[in-house]
Amino acid sequence: MNKPTDFPTGSSDDLGALRQEVKDWEANEVAAFIRKQEERKEAFFTAGDFPVKRTYTAADIADTPISDIGLPGRYPFTRGPYPTMYRSRNWTMRQIAGFGTGEDTNQRFQYLIAQGQTGLSTDFDMPTLMGYDSDHPMSEGEVGREGVAVDTLADMEALFDGIDLEKNSVSLTINPSAWILLAMYIVLAQKRGYDLHKLSGTIQADILKEYMAQKEYIFPIAPSVRICRDCITYCAQHMKRYNPINISGYHISEAGGSPIHEVAFTLANLIVYVEEVTKTGMHVDEFASRLSFFFVCGSDFFEEIAKLRAVRRCYAKIMKERFGAKNPDSMRLRFHCQTAAASLTKPQYQVNVVRTALQAMAATLAGCQSLHTNGYDEAFSIPTEEAMKMSLRTQQVIAEETNITQVIDPLGGSYYVEAMTNEYEKKIFEILADVDARGGTIKLIEDGWFQRHLADFAYETVLRKQSGEKPVIGVNCFLEEGSDPDIHVHPYDQSTADRQIARTRRVRAERDPVKFAQLLEKLVEVAKDDQQNIMPITIELVRAGATMGDIVETLKKIWGTYRETPVY
Amino acid sequence: MEPIRVLLAKVGLDGHDRGVKVVARTLRDAGMDVIYSGLHRTPAEVVTAAVQEDVDVLGVSLLSGVQLTVFPKIFALLEEHGARDMIVIAGGVMPDEDVVELKKMGVAEVLLQDTTPDKIVATLKRLVTERGAR
Numbered sequence: 001m002n003k004p005t006d007f008p009t010g011s012s013d014d015l016g017a018l019r020q021e022v023k024d025w026e027a028n029e030v031a032a033f034i035r036k037q038e039e040r041k042e043a044f045f046t047a048g049d050f051p052v053k054r055t056y057t058a059a060d061i062a063d064t065p066i067s068d069i070g071l072p073g074r075y076p077f078t079r080g081p082y083p084t085m086y087r088s089r090n091w092t093m094r095q096i097a098g099f100g101t102g103e104d105t106n107q108r109f110q111y112l113i114a115q116g117q118t119g120l121s122t123d124f125d126m127p128t129l130m131g132y133d134s135d136h137p138m139s140e141g142e143v144g145r146e147g148v149a150v151d152t153l154a155d156m157e158a159l160f161d162g163i164d165l166e167k168n169s170v171s172l173t174i175n176p177s178a179w180i181l182l183a184m185y186i187v188l189a190q191k192r193g194y195d196l197h198k199l200s201g202t203i204q205a206d207i208l209k210e211y212m213a214q215k216e217y218i219f220p221i222a223p224s225v226r227i228c229r230d231c232i233t234y235c236a237q238h239m240k241r242y243n244p245i246n247i248s249g250y251h252i253s254e255a256g257g258s259p260i261h262e263v264a265f266t267l268a269n270l271i272v273y274v275e276e277v278t279k280t281g282m283h284v285d286e287f288a289s290r291l292s293f294f295f296v297c298g299s300d301f302f303e304e305i306a307k308l309r310a311v312r313r314c315y316a317k318i319m320k321e322r323f324g325a326k327n328p329d330s331m332r333l334r335f336h337c338q339t340a341a342a343s344l345t346k347p348q349y350q351v352n353v354v355r356t357a358l359q360a361m362a363a364t365l366a367g368c369q370s371l372h373t374n375g376y377d378e379a380f381s382i383p384t385e386e387a388m389k390m391s392l393r394t395q396q397v398i399a400e401e402t403n404i405t406q407v408i409d410p411l412g413g414s415y416y417v418e419a420m421t422n423e424y425e426k427k428i429f430e431i432l433a434d435v436d437a438r439g440g441t442i443k444l445i446e447d448g449w450f451q452r453h454l455a456d457f458a459y460e461t462v463l464r465k466q467s468g469e470k471p472v473i474g475v476n477c478f479l480e481e482g483s484d485p486d487i488h489v490h491p492y493d494q495s496t497a498d499r500q501i502a503r504t505r506r507v508r509a510e511r512d513p514v515k516f517a518q519l520l521e522k523l524v525e526v527a528k529d530d531q532q533n534i535m536p537i538t539i540e541l542v543r544a545g546a547t548m549g550d551i552v553e554t555l556k557k558i559w560g561t562y563r564e565t566p567v568y
Numbered sequence: 569m570e571p572i573r574v575l576l577a578k579v580g581l582d583g584h585d586r587g588v589k590v591v592a593r594t595l596r597d598a599g600m601d602v603i604y605s606g607l608h609r610t611p612a613e614v615v616t617a618a619v620q621e622d623v624d625v626l627g628v629s630l631l632s633g634v635q636l637t638v639f640p641k642i643f644a645l646l647e648e649h650g651a652r653d654m655i656v657i658a659g660g661v662m663p664d665e666d667v668v669e670l671k672k673m674g675v676a677e678v679l680l681q682d683t684t685p686d687k688i689v690a691t692l693k694r695l696v697t698e699r700g701a702r
Contacts, residue, residue, distance in 0.1 A: 141638065145632070
């Protein structure tokens with residue numbers, strides 16, 4: 001460990017003098033003011049319940065080793081994963097899109113690219129996310145509604161028609177059925193003659209946070225984690241620039257968790273994935289450089305920045321100290337960020353633009369690698385084109401007009417931000433030790449331990465909004481009489497399911513049934529042997545016209561399905 | 569007086585359960601008998617459970633936009649079970665025009681995001697009082 005250094009006051013005499021001065025100030029100026037006018041509250045806390053002081057001084061970070069703060073692009077990466085950050089290239093402006101069929105979403109992609117978006121991100125409909133074909137009874141009413149419907153390779157081809165996948169990085173936001181989508185993406189790339197090693201992009205494929213928070217799961221935990229492992233090892237060998245997992249705190253937050261739950265539980269999930277992959281004999285340095293992350297940027301401005309700085313530092317220490325990484329690339333945490341959808345309101349919905357801008361500002365001050373800013377209409381429905389344009393313009397204003405991109409980690413050295421970063425690091429490691437002591441992440445998911453924490457914090461948040469302790473403009477304060485300006489919400493095209501199902505049925509009719517049956521048998525064999533990688537057979541299947549439902553239903557018969565005992 | 573009996577349900581593929589669990593806890597803390605179905609239920613499973621448990625109120629939470637597909641099925645199934653008098657409420661995120669449609673269909677109240685716990689409890693009590701004794 002690094003030896004604590006007196007920072008930045010120099011000698012311990014200076015520090016003693018400073019501490020004395022703070023006491024003196026409290027006793028005199030502060031006390032005199034409070035006698036005249038009480039402070040608004042007896043104690044102040046962050047949104048995540050960390051107590052905060054009246055102000056912070058050098059004495060508050062005196063015990064922080066200078067090396068823990070460090071420099072951008074250097075261990076422990078507190079100040080950013082890269083040495084030049086936005087001075088070289090702004091974060092990727094990556095607005096998520098998805099609705100209708102592949103053709104429908106392709107149009108939105110083309111629109112966003114034309115508006116200056118620099119990366120693509122794909123939202124899938126519920127049946128695709130849950131592994132059902134569009135003509136399955138469970139899919140009724142849901143086809144193409146909240147995302148794009150993908151059943152077969154033909155849908156994937158329509159989705160990315162005319163988009164150069166070697167030039168555009170593409171994020172696929174999907175989890176339990178992710179590996180099938182990845183297989184389709186690979187076959188699409190092969191058919192177009194791309195070099196797989198040149199594809200940059202990300203697939204979320206983070207199943208553990210699904211059991212904790214987002215609740216999109218199909219199979220029991222063990223085979224699901226095995227699939228994640230297989231994606232990671234496959235990509236490490238065949239797609240060197242591709243991120244095979246996006247370990248996500250965002251959904252932990254949206255499901256009700258506090259900022260500390262978000263980052264600590266995300267790192268608990270990371271530990272499981274790294275352990276599973278290293279069990280195959282792969283060294284951490286062979287795959288860790290492509291692990292990627294996804295966090296929310298919520299409304300408590302400085303707390304969020306401290307949280308994101310702390311998670312970078314904790315990750316670096318975990319990868320180095322717990323997993324023996326030697327390559328700095330294995331220790332550099334890179335993350336996508338999204339503003340907090342749960343902070344958006346229906347009343348006075350235009351105010352959502354302001355909320356989102358402030359959250360986006362914090363995300364960029366914290367050094368995110370890519371960013372999605374939410375639409376002002378997302379308390380109504382999935383966003384319209386106009387709402388997404390406003391969101392993209394918000395990012396462009398920050399990037400082009402504010403000059404915050406010129407200096408890296410401009411809040412580094414702020415007594416408050418550094419002290420809160422330290423608090424977060426300390427608490428993250430406490431929670432991780434607690435998880436280990438209680439038997440590990442998977443056992444605690446099965447026990448509902450994480451889910452209980454999220455439910456409790458969600459409930460407390462609701463009570464705090466009701467009491468007014470947590471102000472929300474337009475909801476519990478600054479209410480307006482009368483109605484808001486009319487809003488145009490995203491329409492659902494009722495012809496979507498028919499158009500989608502017609503294509504899926506055509507693919508089924510056109511495939512070679514003998515070859516298809518042989519490949520399904522091979523899939524069963526691979527699934528039963530967890531030492532094998534499921535990616536190669538899945539790639540063959542989708543190339544041969546298998547639907548997502550064909551693959552998932554076959555595996556359900558072997559692995560079974562997961563049902564949780566709800567905790568509330 | 570007997571406690572109000574409530575079945576809260578998630579129907580379809582939607583996994584958003586933050587809101588429904590807050591409502592479950594709110595109603596439980598208010599002294600009601602609350603059953604929560606868990607995720608990914610079909611309308612038939614939900615209505616069968618509601619009838620078997622003889623609940624006063626059936627609440628369905630949806631954040632997946634499928635309200636205009638799900639609620640007609642629920643009402644048809646209630647009709648089949650001779651339980652058309654059961655109080656049905658909706659919760660979640662949905663556009664205003666869908667709220668209007670749901671009310672026309674017979675949904676007694678739609679509790680959107682940011683409805684306070686006190687309001688939720690008061691709404692259910694009012695609906696049960698208005699219905700009168702069974």
